[in-house]
Amino acid sequence: MDEKKYQQLEQQLTPKPAYLKNCLAAFITGGFVCLIGQFVALFYITFFDFTERTASNPTVATMIFFAMLLTGFGVYKKFAQFAGAGSAVPITGFGNAVVSSAIEHRSEGYVLGVGGNMFKLAGSVILYGVFSAFAVALIKSILVALGVISW
Amino acid sequence: MVNGRGLLTFASQPVVVATGVTVGPLEEKKSPFAKYADKQYEDERCGLKTNEQAHARMMEEAVKIALSKVDKTPADAQFLLIGDLVNEMTPSNFAAGTVGIPYMGMFSACATSVSTLLTAALLTEAGMADLVIAGSASQHNAIERQFRYPLQYGSQKGATAQWTATAAGAAAVTPYIAGAPVITCGTVGVVTDLGMTDPLNMGAAMAPAAADTFKRHLDGHGKTLEDYDLVMTGDLGKIGFELFKTLLDRWEYNVSHTFRDAGAEYYGKHPEFLAGASGSGCSASVYFSEVYDKLLAGQYKRVLLIATGSLMSPLSYQQGETIPCIAHAVEIEMK
Numbered sequence: 086m087d088e089k090k091y092q093q094l095e096q097q098l099t100p101k102p103a104y105l106k107n108c109l110a111a112f113i114t115g116g117f118v119c120l121i122g123q124f125v126a127l128f129y130i131t132f133f134d135f136t137e138r139t140a141s142n143p144t145v146a147t148m149i150f151f152a153m154l155l156t157g158f159g160v161y162k163k164f165a166q167f168a169g170a171g172s173a174v175p176i177t178g179f180g181n182a183v184v185s186s187a188i189e190h191r192s193e194g195y196v197l198g199v200g201g202n203m204f205k206l207a208g209s210v211i212l213y214g215v216f217s218a219f220a221v222a223l224i225k226s227i228l229v230a231l232g233v234i235s236w
Numbered sequence: 237m238v239n240g241r242g243l244l245t246f247a248s249q250p251v252v253v254a255t256g257v258t259v260g261p262l263e264e265k266k267s268p269f270a271k272y273a274d275k276q277y278e279d280e281r282c283g284l285k286t287n288e289q290a291h292a293r294m295m296e297e298a299v300k301i302a303l304s305k306v307d308k309t310p311a312d313a314q315f316l317l318i319g320d321l322v323n324e325m326t327p328s329n330f331a332a333g334t335v336g337i338p339y340m341g342m343f344s345a346c347a348t349s350v351s352t353l354l355t356a357a358l359l360t361e362a363g364m365a366d367l368v369i370a371g372s373a374s375q376h377n378a379i380e381r382q383f384r385y386p387l388q389y390g391s392q393k394g395a396t397a398q399w400t401a402t403a404a405g406a407a408a409v410t411p412y413i414a415g416a417p418v419i420t421c422g423t424v425g426v427v428t429d430l431g432m433t434d435p436l437n438m439g440a441a442m443a444p445a446a447a448d449t450f451k452r453h454l455d456g457h458g459k460t461l462e463d464y465d466l467v468m469t470g471d472l473g474k475i476g477f478e479l480f481k482t483l484l485d486r487w488e489y490n491v492s493h494t495f496r497d498a499g500a501e502y503y504g505k506h507p508e509f510l511a512g513a514s515g516s517g518c519s520a521s522v523y524f525s526e527v528y529d530k531l532l533a534g535q536y537k538r539v540l541l542i543a544t545g546s547l548m549s550p551l552s553y554q555q556g557e558t559i560p561c562i563a564h565a566v567e568i569e570m571k
Contacts, residue, residue, distance in 0.1 A: 086429070086444065086483070088430050089432075091430040091431070091444060092431060092432075094479065094482065094483075095432070095437075095440045097439065097476065098440075098478050098479055098482065099395075099396060099437065099475055100395045100396075100475070102394055102395075127260055134351070153256040156388045157388075159388060161388065161390045162387075162388050162389070162390050164390065165390025165391060165392060166390070166392055166393065166508075167392075168390075168392075169392040170392075172390050173391070174388065174425075175393075178390065180391060181390050182389060184388070185385070185386035185387065185388035185389040185490070186386050186389070187391075188386065188387075188388055189386035189387060189388070190533070191387075192285070192286045192287070192288075206385065206386070206389065228241060
């Protein structure tokens with residue numbers, strides 16, 4: 086049997102991903118994660134000396150802390166199987182990627198294990214996140230300098 | 237006697253005189269095969285420090301259990317042929333170091349259960365051994381980290397994904413004695429690669445290899461499907477198994493005959509395991525427990541076991557390579 090024919094057969098017999106169900110689950114769970122984030126932000130604004138703008142840093146840290154706990158207790162993985170993008174896209178997904186790698190490599194020690202592998206998955210997010218932020222800022226700076234838009 | 241490409245016939249009738257199977261805690265809870273195992277661990281790490289140590293321990297205990305059933309110790313065995321999926325097969329190496337049997341590590345990925353059994357039969361056939369141990373193992377945590385993401389990383393898996401089983405199986409092979417299942421013949425697989433690239437759909441990649449070995453075995457040894465009470469593949473999983481049967485159907489084999497797949501059945505009807513089990517302990521622990529017991533009990537007269545393995549590494553698929561696959565077949569008969 087040639088490759089093309091087999092690939093067609095494989096496509097026929099492999100169940101299609103439930104796109105609609107996955108989208109819905111991601112929408113609801115992702116929204117739910119953000120709702121919790123909103124409450125955390127309001128908490129910092131109400132009880133501490135934070136503004137809407139400055140509350141984002143402690144909020145992000147708190148959300149990552151929650152993700153860390155859930156990852157450690159083995160709950161995040163189960164949540165992710167249901168939530169899909171709903172658990173991967175928010176900052177909690179980033180936290181999970183870092184913490185899961187750290188736990189995984191604990192057996193190889195703190196330096197070569199935890200330290201060397203913690204950003205194995207999240208490293209790409211940091212690299213391309215920082216680079217795209219730089220590129221966008223550069224474009225905006227040029228447009229501002231040309232007088233097309235203002236800050 | 238030379239009888240064709242990759243075809244083996246064992247005229248001296250080597251036998252599987254005893255087997256030893258160990259399984260992990262999750263398997264004990266969720267797998268219908270756990271009750272046939274000799275030992276069930278309560279802890280995934282067997283109370284040891286690392287997953288890899290537990291992996292080695294499970295293999296080691298399976299070997300010792302198989303030997304103890306015929307009142308032998310590791311000092312009585314001439315060869316140890318085992319393998320696993322971890323880099324450089326360190327769990328097998330450590331297990332071999334502990335038992336101290338002259339050792340050759342063998343890698344056929346998840347088809348190692350059968351490749352080691354065939355080699356054990358060959359050594360016996362050649363008259364160079366009267367007790368050889370064959371087997372393979374896998375440990376979920378150790379293998380998942382090797383091939384996929386960290387264990388606690390939340391990624392959504394599709395219906396084709398398989399769950400690496402924590403299990404080990406060992407078989408003790410000796411020259412013919414009455415009352416034990418005989419290894420009559422076997423077929424060494426050809427690497428088959430039909431361009432599949434998804435490491436989370438290994439069943440689809442392996443199905444053509446299994447079909448090819450099946451056909452070569454039947455044609456080469458002049459057998460028909462009716463000769464067998466059971467044809468059991470290793471770890472094709474639910475989707476790969478369907479593909480395998482579809483391929484055989486196209487070659488006009490009657491697939492309503494007793495076909496089973498160890499991986500597809502491994503976790504019963506639990507949906508959280510998606511397409512079923514995989515790993516080199518999967519086929520070993522089923523072949524050397526349930527199938528072996530039923531051969532002994534006379535429930536099966538002649539079985540064809542086709543263990544399947546996907547021979548990729550994380551490096552090869554990250555470099556965009558396809559998944560080369562292998563399937564080895566062994567025929568076991570209760571005389």
